Amino acid sequence: MEEHEYPNGEITVLWKPKLCIHAAVCVKSLSKVYNPKDRPWIKIENATTQELIAQVAKCPSGALSIKNRT
Template sequence: METHEYNTGEITILWKPKVCIHAAVCVKMLPKVYNPKDRPWIKPENATTEELKDQLSKCPSGALSYKLNS
């Protein structure tokens, strides 16, 4: 399955577009990070790792997840 990665150094956001149900929880919670009109549409550098982890845990479809970089 296609997965896009967005890395800040501390955390990598994983996005699976085919899983996304477009509930827009990400956009509502962190509009400074997620803007579907921009390319790239995810700018993880605009939030802290903790803000990103909190938001990513609330993705209803699981299309957005993360891994911590060691």
């Protein structure tokens, strides 16, 4: 399955487009990070690691997930 990675040095946000149901929870809760009109549409540097972790936990489809730095 296609997957895009957005690292910030502490964590990596993973996005799986085929799982996305476009509920827009990410856009509504962290619009400074998620903007579907921009490319790339995820600008992980615009939020803290804790903000990102909290928001990704709310993704209803599981299209967004967190990979910890190893």
